[in-house]
Amino acid sequence: MDSxxxxxxxxxxxxxxxxxxxxxxxxxxxxxxQLTLTGAIFGFALTRAGLSGIMLLIPVSSYLLGGRYVAQRxxxxxxxxxxxEVLNDKVGKGxxxxxxxxxxxxxxxxxxxxxxxxxxxxxxxLLALGWVFPLVFYRADVSVAERVGLIAVWSVxxxxxxVTARMIVSIHRGGDRPPSR
Numbered sequence: 001m002d003s004x005x006x007x008x009x010x011x012x013x014x015x016x017x018x019x020x021x022x023x024x025x026x027x028x029x030x031x032x033x034q035l036t037l038t039g040a041i042f043g044f045a046l047t048r049a050g051l052s053g054i055m056l057l058i059p060v061s062s063y064l065l066g067g068r069y070v071a072q073r074x075x076x077x078x079x080x081x082x083x084x085e086v087l088n089d090k091v092g093k094g095x096x097x098x099x100x101x102x103x104x105x106x107x108x109x110x111x112x113x114x115x116x117x118x119x120x121x122x123x124x125x126l127l128a129l130g131w132v133f134p135l136v137f138y139r140a141d142v143s144v145a146e147r148v149g150l151i152a153v154w155s156v157x158x159x160x161x162x163v164t165a166r167m168i169v170s171i172h173r174g175g176d177r178p179p180s181r
Contacts, residue, residue: 009090016079016087023072023079030072031120034065038124045131053150055132059125059157066121066164073171114172118165125161129154 038058045054088095135142136150 006091009087013083013087013091013095016083020076020079023076027069027072030065030069034062034069034120034124037061037065038128042128052132052135055128056150056153056157058128059160062121062125063160063164066167069117069121070167070171109172114168117168117172121168122161122165125157125164129157129161 038061041054041058041061045051083095093099132150132154136147136154142150
């Protein structure tokens with residue numbers, strides 16, 4: 001089993017496992033940044049009169065960070081699929097993780113993964129959009145040009161929240177499951 005092909009496959013596996021670890025750490029950093037940034041913007045806006053409009057930054061940043069989070073999760077899944085479908089065959093099915101994880105699926109992903117991700121990314125966006133709704137649509141001291149701009153930014157925020165929610169739900173529906181043959 002120490003043929004050059006097997007040694008190369010093991011070396012590639014080691015490298016890919018390092019990439020998976022790096023991407024998982026990056027996901028945690030994205031999550032921490034999202035929580036910190038959202039909390040800071042909310043805190044700043046709520047403690048300063050007249051600055052609630054700054055909350056319109058939250059949907060945009062949540063969309064951007066949510067997209068990066070999902071991209072990392074997708075890349076991890078693709079790497080895992082490659083390990084299973086290509087490298088595992090080269091080592092005589094010596095990487096048993098995929099078979100084991102298929103036989104022992106991770107339970108309760110809705111409660112422990114999906115709901116927290118929906119609250120963290122699109123949930124924060126929707127809270128911010130709801131908070132600034134009166135400013136955008138009802139406040140009397142806003143000029144027509146300002147209102148048009150606010151409505152445009154608010155609408156982009158709604159779109160970003162919807163797209164982020166869709167990305168997260170699509171990952172939950174199959175993007176993070178072990179590959180099946």
